[in-house]
Amino acid sequence: MKQSTMDHAARANDFNRDEERVNWHDETLWWIRQKRDLSVNRLPEWEELREAASQIKHNALSNLHGYLQAFEANAIANGVKVHWAANADEHNRIVHNILKSHGINRMVKSKSMLTEECHLNDYLAENGIEVIDSDLGERIVQLANEPPSHIVLPCIHKKKGEIGDLFHRHLGSAEGETDPQVLTETARQHLREVFLTRKAALTGVNFAVAETGEFVVCTNEGNADMGAHLADVHIAAMGIEKIIPLRKHLSIFLRLLTRSATGQPITTYSSHFKTPAAGKEMHVILVDNGRSTQLGREDFRNSLKCIRCGACMNTCPVYRRSGGHSYHSAIAGPIGSILAPNLDMKQHADLPFASTLCGSCSNVCPVKIDIHDQLYKWRQVIVKEGYAPEAKKLMMKGMALTLSSPAFYRFAGKAGRTVMRLAPFAAGNKLNPWYNQRDMPEAPAQSFAEWYKKNRL
Amino acid sequence: MSSRSNILAAVLANQPDNSPLPDVSIFNDLYTSEDAVERFIATAMGIGSSVHRVAGIDEINKVISERFTHGPVVSNLSGINNALAVDDDNYHAADVELSVFKVRLAVAENGALWLTEEDIQKRVLPFICQHLALVVNAANIVGSMHQAYERIGNARYNYGTFISGPSKTADIEQSLVLGAHGPRSLTVFIID
Numbered sequence: 188m189k190q191s192t193m194d195h196a197a198r199a200n201d202f203n204r205d206e207e208r209v210n211w212h213d214e215t216l217w218w219i220r221q222k223r224d225l226s227v228n229r230l231p232e233w234e235e236l237r238e239a240a241s242q243i244k245h246n247a248l249s250n251l252h253g254y255l256q257a258f259e260a261n262a263i264a265n266g267v268k269v270h271w272a273a274n275a276d277e278h279n280r281i282v283h284n285i286l287k288s289h290g291i292n293r294m295v296k297s298k299s300m301l302t303e304e305c306h307l308n309d310y311l312a313e314n315g316i317e318v319i320d321s322d323l324g325e326r327i328v329q330l331a332n333e334p335p336s337h338i339v340l341p342c343i344h345k346k347k348g349e350i351g352d353l354f355h356r357h358l359g360s361a362e363g364e365t366d367p368q369v370l371t372e373t374a375r376q377h378l379r380e381v382f383l384t385r386k387a388a389l390t391g392v393n394f395a396v397a398e399t400g401e402f403v404v405c406t407n408e409g410n411a412d413m414g415a416h417l418a419d420v421h422i423a424a425m426g427i428e429k430i431i432p433l434r435k436h437l438s439i440f441l442r443l444l445t446r447s448a449t450g451q452p453i454t455t456y457s458s459h460f461k462t463p464a465a466g467k468e469m470h471v472i473l474v475d476n477g478r479s480t481q482l483g484r485e486d487f488r489n490s491l492k493c494i495r496c497g498a499c500m501n502t503c504p505v506y507r508r509s510g511g512h513s514y515h516s517a518i519a520g521p522i523g524s525i526l527a528p529n530l531d532m533k534q535h536a537d538l539p540f541a542s543t544l545c546g547s548c549s550n551v552c553p554v555k556i557d558i559h560d561q562l563y564k565w566r567q568v569i570v571k572e573g574y575a576p577e578a579k580k581l582m583m584k585g586m587a588l589t590l591s592s593p594a595f596y597r598f599a600g601k602a603g604r605t606v607m608r609l610a611p612f613a614a615g616n617k618l619n620p621w622y623n624q625r626d627m628p629e630a631p632a633q634s635f636a637e638w639y640k641k642n643r644l
Numbered sequence: 645m646s647s648r649s650n651i652l653a654a655v656l657a658n659q660p661d662n663s664p665l666p667d668v669s670i671f672n673d674l675y676t677s678e679d680a681v682e683r684f685i686a687t688a689m690g691i692g693s694s695v696h697r698v699a700g701i702d703e704i705n706k707v708i709s710e711r712f713t714h715g716p717v718v719s720n721l722s723g724i725n726n727a728l729a730v731d732d733d734n735y736h737a738a739d740v741e742l743s744v745f746k747v748r749l750a751v752a753e754n755g756a757l758w759l760t761e762e763d764i765q766k767r768v769l770p771f772i773c774q775h776l777a778l779v780v781n782a783a784n785i786v787g788s789m790h791q792a793y794e795r796i797g798n799a800r801y802n803y804g805t806f807i808s809g810p811s812k813t814a815d816i817e818q819s820l821v822l823g824a825h826g827p828r829s830l831t832v833f834i835i836d
Contacts, residue, residue: 248663251659255651271647409826412767412768413771
């Protein structure tokens with residue numbers, strides 16, 4: 188999918204043109220955040236679970252070299268073929284080669300953010316291979332020729348009228364049909380045919396167990412299982428950070444994942460794939476693509492603990508009002524903003540600034556990633572490396588000057604208050620981006636310092 | 645050097661000093677099994693399953709004959725009326741109306757039931773059928789996922805899955821729809 192060169196703020200501005208949609212987006216994601224809270228508050232041990240998960244992930248990262256080899260050896264013993272990909276391109280070539288070796292040119296794929304990160308669909312399309320995404324939300328954005336805007340809710344930015352139009356044009360549903368029940372049934376019939384006819388299926392991986400060589404895939408729709416069980420060849424693509432040490436650790440992560448994501452106690456299906464079914468083939472691709480670099484960045488390595496629940500997006504005041512596409516990265520929101528600069532700091536220099544640093548993301552994260560601290564740290568790295576935009580640099584110099592001189596600070600405050608009182612149009616106009624979606628505050632008559640001088644005892 | 649050795653070398657160079665694993669056994673006894681059946685029923689019904697407490701196979705047959713009248717029924721349980729055995733060659737998986745499986749483990753906290761390849765033989769069967777029914781003994785319902793994995797332990801399985809309700813999606817404007825790709829309903833029979 189094509190990426191334009193607009194930054195987060197410009198894209199957010201675009202998203203905010205449709206006020207009704209932004210409000211719906213904001214309120215719906217907040218409703219999901221509230222469902223998460225209800226579910227989480229039923230477990231008195233929630234904080235202990237988060238702490239345990241964070242420590243398990245820390246252990247996994249600190250022994251990743253050994254765990255990866257143990258996982259590989261166990262998976263091979265289980266009859267699985269294991270591949271290693273240093274980067275996105277190698278991952279895509281491995282998938283292509285597996286398909287070529289079987290003479291397969293059509294594949295069904297369940298949700299995998301890794302393949303979004305690698306732009307697998309585009310690569311395979313260029314090589315004459317058709318890929319159909321089977322998660323309903325992903326199928327919808329695929330038909331719209333868009334990337335997902337949320338890792339758990341891929342088409343949360345779309346309204347049912349638009350989905351009805353897409354289904355009418357591509358899947359033959361009745362014109363003007365917008366009933367979610369009917370549209371889902373249309374997709375069910377269409378994708379059932381796909382599942383029954385594709386000889387290769389690709390799935391993502393939620394957790395891979397070093398101890399046993401098995402991997403777990405979680406869905407609500409059952410699409411990963413339908414694809415994988417009906418195909419002759421199952422390819423599972425995973426980042427190397429998906430490893431957990433022991434099978435029993437799944438209990439911790441499966442309890443945390445969906446409660447954090449949607450408020451459900453568990454996904455409908457949590458499938459443990461250990462060996463290929465009789466007469467079939469199973470492949471696992473272990474992908475690095477920058478993860479080993481992130482592992483070496485002390486300030487940012489905790490981001491590799493992420494289990495992709497999306498809770499940080501649902502709670503983020505910026506994400507809810509700017510939409511996933513404004514992040515121009517496979518993974519949007521707060522977690523995406525700390526992962527993306529590792530892959531390409533220049534291209535994603537704007538993302539760590541797309542945050543209020545309110546810390547809500549860190550509070551809901553089920554594996555206790557210090558997301559907002561990392562956003563703050565990335566800002567410093569980005570400015571130091573010279574990737575901050577000129578306007579921001581100039582503004583920061585201005586702020587540094589103002590804040591380092593008490594006299595200038597007092598003057599600037601007074602000037603601001605006077606202008607807001609006498610000439611509010613100087614700030615309340617289209618040249619001030621702050622004003623676009625907000626009203627300017629009323630300026631107080633005096634500063635706190637002035638009030639304090641007059642009123643202190 | 646191969647990508648494998650490059651990746652492993654980079655990981656070894658960059659991984660932090662060993663950090664110990666936490667003791668996760670502290671979670672094992674948080675839930676008693678005394679009220680597990682009641683909690684299972686409440687949770688399972690809350691996520692869209694229907695649950696029946698039954699004395700035996702006759703009651704199961706009665707519910708099935710009332711609710712599922714179209715198309716083939718497949719089961720790993722003997723005594724289900726008109727059911728084909730799972731390994732019978734005379735049906736297409738895609739045509740199955742109802743799959744009925746006896747399972748050995750269920751979890752109260754999330755309404756999930758554990759199925760392995762040994763139980764179902766054909767992995768696709770609990771997914772491709774229009775409706776799914778799972779049968780579990782009350783004594784095999786544990787309180788939490790921690791207890792579930794204690795039970796599973798080091799068991800050898802080729803494939804296993806927790807199923808907790810009908811296949812579902814809310815991808816269209818967050819409206820919940822049952823029957824996304826898999827079964828449109830899940831019926832759980834608890835044998836006391």
